[in-house]
Amino acid sequence: MADFEIIPAVDMKNGKCVQLVQGVPGSEMVSLDDPAAVAVSWVNKGAKTLHLVDLDGAFEGKRRNGPIIEDIISRAKPLGVQIQIGGGIRSFEDASRLLSLGADRVILSTVAMKNPKIVQEVSDSFGKKSVVVGLDSKNGYVAIEGWTEISKEKAVDVGKKFENLGAGYILFTNIDSEGLLKGVDTNPTKELVESVNIPVIASGGVTTIDDLFKLRTIGAFGAVVGSALYTNKFTLEDAISALKSIV
Structure with a gap:
């Protein structure tokens, strides 16, 4: 069985590392001052991939935490970690810039739903493995615009469509359980x-x-973990060790 990725989340809002309840602004259960230091700490504890999200970009369509993301890339990439980034990516140019800065994967969510061809464009330009389509689902239907709108499309159907367009991964968030x-x-x-x-x-x-x-048993490639790590439900080191001990 392939290694199951435990991917710590570093969600950024107003320059801080936060964890929201159900993605609702103002519901922060965690708020830390130095997202870059947090990101590096996860790498030092064994993370092989980091999940970075600019929540200001997701909610407002304007990526306000760009300098922090660049700092994380410059500090984490030399440590051999992979980085996937989402939140506020609204164009091919946005995706291209992040990948050119050193991100390994960009997460296309709202923009992919509104302009599906962007998935093929990024895949053709940077390779299939650079594209993660983010499907955020509530009651089986895809949510967009930072979860503020529920579409009429089912997650399973949308997943198949984006696979055909060249997505290398799907990030599936079950909003009904999130946070x-x-x-x-x-x-x-x-x-x-x-x-x-x-x-x-x-x-x-x-x-x-x-x-x-x-999640590993049902065939998921990995899992993004946020609140559980930040509130010490378990440690990243213990999770990595446990998964290695039972293959």
């Missing part, structure tokens, strides 16, 4: 994993190491 620290509901993720032939990274609800085992 609540009540465990994962694997059924929506399992349905998507079984519907596409590209890796699916799960997000939303991971609370225990057992949740990671559940």
Whole structure:
């Protein structure tokens, strides 16, 4: 079985590293002053991939945390980590700039739903593995604009469409579980994993190491973990060790 990626989240808002409840602005359960230092600490604890999100970009369409992201890239990349970035990427130019700065993967969410061809454009220009399509799902339907709008398209159907357009990964966030620290509901993720032939990274609800085992068992490529790590539900080191011990 391939290694299961545990991907710490570094979500940025107003220059701070935060964790929101259900993605709602103002619901910060965690607020730390130095996102770059936080990112490097995850690498030092064993992370092989970092998940960076500019929440100001996601909510407002303007990426306000660009200098911090550049700082993280400059400090983390020499340590051998992969970096995926999302939040406020609204054009091919935005994606191209981040990839040229050293990001390994860009997460295309709202822009992909509004302009599906961008997935093919980025994939053709930078390679399939550079493109992560972010599907944020509520009750099985894709949410956009920082989760403020629910589309009429089902996540499974959208996942297949973007696989055909050249996406290398799908980041599937189950909004119904996100940020609540009540465990994962694997059924929506399992349905998507079984519907596409590209890796699916799960997000939303991971609370225990057992949740990671559940996601690995259904075939997820990895999981983005935020609140559980920041509130010490488990440590990254313990999770990595546990997954290695039971293959």
